[in-house]
Amino acid sequence: MFDIEHYYEAKSVEDAVRLLSEHEDAEIISGGTDVLVKLRDGKGAGGTLVSIHEIPSLHGVYVQPDGTLEIRPATCFTDLTYHPLIQKYVPYLGEAVDTVGGPQVRNQGTIGGNICNGATSADSAATMQTLNAVVVLQGVDGVRRVPVTEFYTGPGRTVRRHDEVCRAFEIHPEDYVGFTGCYMKYGKRAAMEIATLGCCVRVRLDQSLSTIEEARIGYGVAAPTPIRCPNTEAALVGKSVTDEGIYELIGTGVLDEVNPRSSWRASKEFRLQLISELAKRSLREAIRRSLNHEAPGLAAPDEERR
Amino acid sequence: MLNIVHMWVNGKEVELAVDPRESLLETLREKLNLTSVKKGCGVGECGACTVLIDGVAVDTCLYLTMWADSKHILTTEGLKGPNGELNPIQQAFIDEAAVQCGFCTPGLIMTAVEIVGTGRKYTREELRKLIAGHLCRCTGYENILNAIEKVAGIHS
Numbered sequence: 001m002f003d004i005e006h007y008y009e010a011k012s013v014e015d016a017v018r019l020l021s022e023h024e025d026a027e028i029i030s031g032g033t034d035v036l037v038k039l040r041d042g043k044g045a046g047g048t049l050v051s052i053h054e055i056p057s058l059h060g061v062y063v064q065p066d067g068t069l070e071i072r073p074a075t076c077f078t079d080l081t082y083h084p085l086i087q088k089y090v091p092y093l094g095e096a097v098d099t100v101g102g103p104q105v106r107n108q109g110t111i112g113g114n115i116c117n118g119a120t121s122a123d124s125a126a127t128m129q130t131l132n133a134v135v136v137l138q139g140v141d142g143v144r145r146v147p148v149t150e151f152y153t154g155p156g157r158t159v160r161r162h163d164e165v166c167r168a169f170e171i172h173p174e175d176y177v178g179f180t181g182c183y184m185k186y187g188k189r190a191a192m193e194i195a196t197l198g199c200c201v202r203v204r205l206d207q208s209l210s211t212i213e214e215a216r217i218g219y220g221v222a223a224p225t226p227i228r229c230p231n232t233e234a235a236l237v238g239k240s241v242t243d244e245g246i247y248e249l250i251g252t253g254v255l256d257e258v259n260p261r262s263s264w265r266a267s268k269e270f271r272l273q274l275i276s277e278l279a280k281r282s283l284r285e286a287i288r289r290s291l292n293h294e295a296p297g298l299a300a301p302d303e304e305r306r
Numbered sequence: 307m308l309n310i311v312h313m314w315v316n317g318k319e320v321e322l323a324v325d326p327r328e329s330l331l332e333t334l335r336e337k338l339n340l341t342s343v344k345k346g347c348g349v350g351e352c353g354a355c356t357v358l359i360d361g362v363a364v365d366t367c368l369y370l371t372m373w374a375d376s377k378h379i380l381t382t383e384g385l386k387g388p389n390g391e392l393n394p395i396q397q398a399f400i401d402e403a404a405v406q407c408g409f410c411t412p413g414l415i416m417t418a419v420e421i422v423g424t425g426r427k428y429t430r431e432e433l434r435k436l437i438a439g440h441l442c443r444c445t446g447y448e449n450i451l452n453a454i455e456k457v458a459g460i461h462s
């Protein structure tokens with residue numbers, strides 16, 4: 001038995017918002033792979049849970065009329081990885097969430113929880129940063145949209161208010177069309193491991209596939225929150241993809257934009273080495289994918305049926 | 307406060323009054339006496355409590371019974387054939403000596419059932435990743451992989 005005082009099964013997002021506003025101590029539970037583990041450890045014991053597990057409208061991936069990808073938050077990691085829209089337009093996001101825990105955890109854990117629990121080590125976090133994903137929050141005062149780059153306020157803390165439920169993540173066409181990417185995770189084991197460091201690098205090349213038109217670099221565990229490296233991103237623009245100097249540029253540039261710490265998992269020095277090396281490797285792979293003509297076009301709204 | 311949960315367990319319709327604090331692991335073991343579902347780590351790392359929910363492998367230690375309403379649950383007990391015969395996966399585990407202490411076995415067999423259910427054939431490397439949510443402290447995994455390869459490997 002879990003140590004829960006009250007449990008409510010929300011029937012809809014509106015229902016969940018109402019329940020949260022009525023119960024000050026309430027916490028949202030979706031997949032449960034995080035909340036129930038913490039409960040077992042005594043964190044949040046004796047509290048209230050509002051379950052959004054059984055709300056169908058929170059599942060799936062869709063295309064909005066303008067080509068914006070809409071990822072519903074209760075979609076589990078496995079469903080994301082194998083979703084045709086994810087595989088076609090943002091495959092590196094599917095690869096990133098395929099590194100979470102093990103298969104059973106990926107069958108239950110959700111991208112909404114991965115982002116909303118505020119963890120810097122979340123495997124989707126670095127990639128979502130580079131996608132400029134927009135978090136759609138619904139609360140008692142209505143709906144608001146927060147870019148994921150402004151979502152985190154500290155370790156385990158976000159701007160989400162107590163009564164707000166994440167309804168979707170939106171990825172706009174300018175953030176995925178023409179881009180390839182690569183997520184690399186460092187952990188001591190290949191499975192059941194929390195990232196020691198996670199790095200996502202994405203590029204958009206010019207039409208002749210010779211120079212970088214746009215670059216995006218996102219990290220998990222390189223700072224108290226997931227971060228981007230805007231200065232290094234800007235420095236890569238206009239560089240030739242055959243110029244080996246770009247790897248030195250990214251590998252040293254990012255070091256000025258990160259703020260890792262020592263933990264029992266790894267020292268700060270080791271993390272800095274990973275930050276530099278994973279950026280180089282991810283950039284190389286992202287470029288290889290672009291040269292291999294893997295960059296997607298614009299998604300069409302009628303594509304959304306699985 | 308008790309809630310009524312209606313589900314199908316190993317093909318049988320079941321209606322139970324459950325406490326919302328109950329995990330599916332507790333319900334299956336303690337109320338339905340399905341003791342093939344093992345309680346290991348309790349935090350979703352060892353996979354000993356794995357069952358299939360609507361065909362998908364899930365750690366029942368991290369699954370509230372409330373969520374099982376109107377769903378189909380399959381445990382190792384449900385693999386038995388009409389005349390008590392073993393499932394081909396169970397037979398493969400025996401043939402390949404993939405069982406030592408046996409504690410991880412039911413969970414691994416259920417993941418193997420999910421793997422076979424996809425209808426695909428897998429390389430050994432792919433199978434390694436697919437069973438990564440299970441811990442076995444006896445076998446060193448080699449015989450387990452041999453057994454699953456026998457039913458779902460590319461050469462099977």
